[in-house]
Amino acid sequence: xxxxxxxxxxxxxxxxxxxxxxxxxxxxxxxxxxxxxxxxxxxxxxxxxxxxxxxxxxxxxxxxxxxxxxxxxxxxxxxxxxxxxxxxxxxxxxxxxxxxxxxxxxxxxxxxxxxxxxxxxxxxxxxxxxxxxxxxxxxxxxxxxxxxxxxxxxxxxxxxxxxxxxxxxxxxxxxxxxxxxxxxxxxxxxxxxxxxxxxxxxxxxxxxxxxxxxxxxxxxxxxxxxxxxxxxxxxxxxxxxxxxxxxxxxxxxxxxxxxxxxxxxxxxxxxxxxxxxxxxxxxxxxxxxxxxxxxxxxxxxxxxxxxxxxxxxxxxxxxxxxxxxxxxxxxxxxxxxxxxxxxxxxxxxxxxxxxxxxxxxxxxxxxxxxxxxxxxxxxxxxxxxxxxxxxxxxxxxxxxxxxxxxxxxxxxxxxxxxxxxxxxxxxxxxxxxxxxxxxxxx
Ligand SMILES: [Zn+2]
Numbered sequence: 001x002x003x004x005x006x007x008x009x010x011x012x013x014x015x016x017x018x019x020x021x022x023x024x025x026x027x028x029x030x031x032x033x034x035x036x037x038x039x040x041x042x043x044x045x046x047x048x049x050x051x052x053x054x055x056x057x058x059x060x061x062x063x064x065x066x067x068x069x070x071x072x073x074x075x076x077x078x079x080x081x082x083x084x085x086x087x088x089x090x091x092x093x094x095x096x097x098x099x100x101x102x103x104x105x106x107x108x109x110x111x112x113x114x115x116x117x118x119x120x121x122x123x124x125x126x127x128x129x130x131x132x133x134x135x136x137x138x139x140x141x142x143x144x145x146x147x148x149x150x151x152x153x154x155x156x157x158x159x160x161x162x163x164x165x166x167x168x169x170x171x172x173x174x175x176x177x178x179x180x181x182x183x184x185x186x187x188x189x190x191x192x193x194x195x196x197x198x199x200x201x202x203x204x205x206x207x208x209x210x211x212x213x214x215x216x217x218x219x220x221x222x223x224x225x226x227x228x229x230x231x232x233x234x235x236x237x238x239x240x241x242x243x244x245x246x247x248x249x250x251x252x253x254x255x256x257x258x259x260x261x262x263x264x265x266x267x268x269x270x271x272x273x274x275x276x277x278x279x280x281x282x283x284x285x286x287x288x289x290x291x292x293x294x295x296x297x298x299x300x301x302x303x304x305x306x307x308x309x310x311x312x313x314x315x316x317x318x319x320x321x322x323x324x325x326x327x328x329x330x331x332x333x334x335x336x337x338x339x340x341x342x343x344x345x346x347x348x349x350x351x352x353x354x355x356x357x358x359x360x361x362x363x364x365x366x367x368x369x370x371x372x373x374x375x376x377x378x379x380x381x382x383x384x385x386x387x388x389x390x391x392x393x394x395x396x397x398x399x400x401x402x403x404x405x406x407x408x409x410x411x412x413x414x415x416x417x418x419x420x421x422x423x424x425x426x427x428x429x430x431x432x433x434x435x436x437x438x439x440x441x442x
Contacts, residue, residue, distance in 0.1 A: 026293060026344060032303075032330075032337035033271050035095040035125055038116060038163045040185065040215050040222045045168055050230065053151045053173060053181065056197055065198040066148055070179030070228050076248045077144030077182070077235060078203055080223055081124060081210070086138045089363055090257035092210075093301035093335045095220065096123040098234035100241055109234050109241035110253045120232040121183065121224035126210050127336040128260055128270040128299040130219040132280040134158070134188055139210040141184050141221055143201045147174040150181060151197060158189040158211040161218055161274035169214025169222075172207045179228025184208065186216045217274075254333050256302040258309070258358040261365040263288075264295040265415050265438055270338055283436055285415070286367045289395065290347040294367070296354050297340040304333040310357040313343070316350025316369075345369050375439035385410055393439050400424045404432050413437050 041049070060066035083091050097108035099115040106113040126133045133139050151173040160166050170187040188211030195201065212219045225233040225246060235246035238253065262268070265285035272278055288294050298309065305328050313322040322343060328334075349371045355364045375393040381400040391411040392398060398412040401421035408430040412418050415438030426432040 027267065027295075027342045028340060029267060030337065030339040031271055032334035034335040035123075035217060035220070038215070038217075040119065040121060040123065041169070041224075042165070042215055045214065048168075049151065049171075049173070049183070056150050057175070060148065060150065060198050063198065066150070066175065067177070071177040073178060074244075075145045075147075075176040075178045075180060077225075077246050078248050079251075080142060080144045080182075080184070081221065082140050082142055084138055084140050085136060086133075088260045090259040090301055091133070091139055092124045092126050094122060094255075095125050095335055096121075097236060098122060098232065098241075100234060107240055109236040109238040111238070111240040112253070114253075121185070121222040122235065123220050123222055124210075125218060125220035125336070127301060128262075128268075128338060129280040129282055130210075130212075131159075131272065131278055132282050134209065134211050134219045135279070137188070137191065137209045139219075141172075141187065141207045141210060143174055143203055143205045143207055144182060144223075145174070145176050146201065146203045147176040147182070148200050149173065149193070149195055149197050150175045152192050154187075154192045155189060156213045158187070158213040159278055160212045160214065160216045161278045163215050163217045166213075166215050169216070170208070170211065171214075174201060174207075180233065181226045183222070183224035183226070185222040185224070186213050186220055187211050188219075189213060254302045254304070256304065256307060256333070256359060257300065258356060258361070258363050259299040259301055259336075261354055261356055261363055262297045262299070263354060263365065263367045264297055264340070265292075265436070267295055267342070268297045268338060268340055270299065281436065285438055287439060288345050288367060288369050289439070290349070290369060290371050291344060292395075293342050293344050295340050295342045297338055298356055299336070299338045300334065300358075301336050302333040303328045303330070303337045305329050305331055307358070309339075311341070312353075312355045314353040314355060315348045316352060317348070321346070321348075321352075347371055370439075379412075379414075393437075395439055403427060404430050406430065408432075411435065415439065 061068045096115045096119050099119040101107040108115045126139045154170045156168050156170050169185045171185040172192050175181045187208035191209035193207050210219050210221050225235050234241045237245035264283045266283040308327045310325045315321050377395045379394045379398040384402050385404045387406040389409040394414040397417040398414045399419040401423040404410050404426045405428045411433040413435045418434045
């Protein structure tokens with residue numbers, strides 16, 4: 001994946017659409033990201049990997065841990081990603097397939113150009129909120145087939161968001177019974193399996209967490225399959241790669257899904273700009289008060305014209321409060337995209353539902369509306385906090401201008417802002433946490 005992602009990205013943000021549902025929606029917007037491609041593995045890194053694998057193969061054969069003769073059975077792969085701790089409708093998209101064109105042109109297995117020049121693997125990026133998913137280890141890489149670990153690397157920086165000369169990635173390499181080797185690259189640091197080189201893994205076994213180590217512009221898995229002779233194999237089979245699929249169940253080339261519905265307290269920003277330590281500020285919010293603005297966001301992969309979504313916001317008594325439709329008008333699929341609308345909530349207290357029909361399936365998420373503020377609107381903290389364990393929640397903001405000290409454990413949790421003024425400090429073994437969550441959250 002490539003390094004000029006932020007430019008692509010912020011162009012998208014300039015396309016805020018303000019009047020899509022003019023009657024009620026207060027603020028709407030959208031963005032999309034087709035991660036722009038460049039080299040996932042540098043030539044030096046690739047040469048080093050291939051050299052290390054050869055050395056290890058030789059040793060493992062001599063130790064009786066690897067067969068010297070490969071099985072003639074064609075090993076196929078099961079899926080190589082799974083969610084953990086979350087249950088999104090979909091959680092990844094594909095940014096690049098293998099480039100089958102030996103010249104400077106582009107050709108993927110489907111005779112399309114969803115690749116970059118010389119790409120030897122398949123890139124699966126996580127969505128929405130890829131940094132958040134990485135931080136919470138929400139997307140695990142699992143072995144597509146049983147095999148033997150012939151090499152692995154770990155400990156490399158994993159928050160790369162600009163590509164180019166980034167150094168090595170974290171990766172696990174599994175040799176299958178037929179001699180093919182699967183490379184699982186860009187893993188989160190510290191996540192690769194604790195199993196040693198020479199140990200075996202089962203199909204579906206944990207290998208690591210999707211991260212952004214090495215030449216990467218954001219968290220994604222680079223899956224590369226090598227033949228026993230070292231040639232690149234495109235695991236996908238299609239009109240331009242009619243050799244039989246390496247997948248047990250090959251998934252669609254363009255596989256449009258509604259990934260996730262969310263309610264937020266602020267406009268969502270799922271594509272943060274690149275920085276030394278890029279993070280997602282998710283601002284998910286599921287507890288609101290009457291009159292508060294709620295943002296209703298929908299996250300898609302492979303969205304393309306003329307796909308239509310029908311949205312409904314449903315009151316606690318089951319009646320529809322808002323309903324609107326939206327149609328994608330882009331001709332080329334957005335590999336990932338999001339849309340949001342916001343409304344000021346009325347006084348019907350209870351559990352609400354946000355539903356969206358898309359591709360013949362109804363998706364939903366729930367949220368709560370309270371008629372009274374469950375916590376103060378603001379806190380302005382001017383006194384020292386000593387030896388206390390406390391969580392302070394406010395609807396709008398918490399401002400602080402004094403010390404937290406003497407083994408205190410303090411959390412500020414506000415709906416909009418946390419302001420740390422001059423004089424604020426945390427000392428003497430104290431813990432301070434700040435979160436934008438608002439009343440009643442976690
Ligand atoms: Zn790649």
